[in-house]
Amino acid sequence: MKIGLLGFGVVGTGVYDIIVSGTTPELSDIEVKRIISLVVPEGFEHLVTKDINDIVNDDEIELVVEAMGGLHPAYEFVMACIEKGKHVVSSNKHLVSNYFVELHEAAVKNGVQLRFTPSTGGGIPWLSSLKRARRSDEIEELWGIVNGTTNFILDSMLKENTDFDVALREAQRLGYAEADPSADIDGLDTQRKCIISANLAFDAIVKEESVPVFGIRNITHDDVEYFTNNGMVCKLFANAGRNEDGSIYAYVAPVLLDKSSLEAGVDSNYNSITYVGKFVGRSTYMGQGAGKFPTGNSVVQDILDTMFDDATLKREYNSVEVNNSLNLHKYYVRTMGKLEAFLDIVEKEEGNSRYITKPVSIACIKALSEELYKDCPQSFFAQIK
Ligand code: HSE
Numbered sequence: 001m002k003i004g005l006l007g008f009g010v011v012g013t014g015v016y017d018i019i020v021s022g023t024t025p026e027l028s029d030i031e032v033k034r035i036i037s038l039v040v041p042e043g044f045e046h047l048v049t050k051d052i053n054d055i056v057n058d059d060e061i062e063l064v065v066e067a068m069g070g071l072h073p074a075y076e077f078v079m080a081c082i083e084k085g086k087h088v089v090s091s092n093k094h095l096v097s098n099y100f101v102e103l104h105e106a107a108v109k110n111g112v113q114l115r116f117t118p119s120t121g122g123g124i125p126w127l128s129s130l131k132r133a134r135r136s137d138e139i140e141e142l143w144g145i146v147n148g149t150t151n152f153i154l155d156s157m158l159k160e161n162t163d164f165d166v167a168l169r170e171a172q173r174l175g176y177a178e179a180d181p182s183a184d185i186d187g188l189d190t191q192r193k194c195i196i197s198a199n200l201a202f203d204a205i206v207k208e209e210s211v212p213v214f215g216i217r218n219i220t221h222d223d224v225e226y227f228t229n230n231g232m233v234c235k236l237f238a239n240a241g242r243n244e245d246g247s248i249y250a251y252v253a254p255v256l257l258d259k260s261s262l263e264a265g266v267d268s269n270y271n272s273i274t275y276v277g278k279f280v281g282r283s284t285y286m287g288q289g290a291g292k293f294p295t296g297n298s299v300v301q302d303i304l305d306t307m308f309d310d311a312t313l314k315r316e317y318n319s320v321e322v323n324n325s326l327n328l329h330k331y332y333v334r335t336m337g338k339l340e341a342f343l344d345i346v347e348k349e350e351g352n353s354r355y356i357t358k359p360v361s362i363a364c365i366k367a368l369s370e371e372l373y374k375d376c377p378q379s380f381f382a383q384i385k
Contacts, residue, residue, distance in 0.1 A: 004055035007068035008037035014296025063087040089302040091118035097192035115302035120193040123294025124287040137277035139201035141241030146193040148269030148290040149184035187215035194238035210322035212366040233264035247323040254382035328359035335379035337372035
């Protein structure tokens, strides 16, 4: 199959290198015919173009890999390719989470396959497994670590006593972080992956604005020390599931886990994601959530699945009511903010501006956090599991 590569950065070059590596006979059935790239690396002059029409109008190219990142022009390029009957594999979580239903409907209308396994969990076959699960099962809930950068930071702060900023710079140097790392540390990257997973799991169209997010930007050494002294480990989690009334919950927050729990042991930049199926029960996937070859390999798997015609699910995705008021948890809050409504939900004061709340919903704590941040922008919030 002849393919076009849209983007030749970390993921695009990983895809190319794997395809030409000759590691398996299957790989030799894939040929990269054209590459869209703003820079032209030496030796690639015959493949690289800056004009998307060179790919859109090339009838020999049956599939495009979108690894450009960002919303525009990635969306326009992908849509133009779908409308020309080309299959699409995308590693771009921003694009897939924002335009999930538009892309799905366009793919169905034009009879092409749309795959995006690498967009969530990098090298882990998380979305492809979730999709397989959905062929026969109902998903009740899902949760886990889907951002390598924040896991790397939290792990370094815990084990190496590293400062937040130093750990972030190291994650950037290793190529884990987004171009703008606030997407990682403020939880937006996790939010996008939470939305994609929830959409697939619940046949849903979950909108960004209905998914509350807490990040880890404000976590301090003292917080980490307090967690360790209390037998807990902090991880940033994507959470989604079905409420008893049929509505969906979906949110992103740091969670405080017992140090003996499975996810507490997930180190470095690894991801670990779990779903619970009605029939299959709990199923956990762990591995490299980012990086050139892990993510590149996931793209290549999606290309091979398309060639072997493992078809897209026949699904209608529907707008859903997202209700984040029904699940109650205790929260760890460190804040100098003063707010009567907050003190009403405090169960215990732990000294040094630390509080443990009574069980409350993420919607409640999100609303209070917005007020507390006004008084104290350094406030930190984490759910206690
Ligand atoms: N910045 C992302 C992460 C890259 O750290 O997980 C992979 O999506």
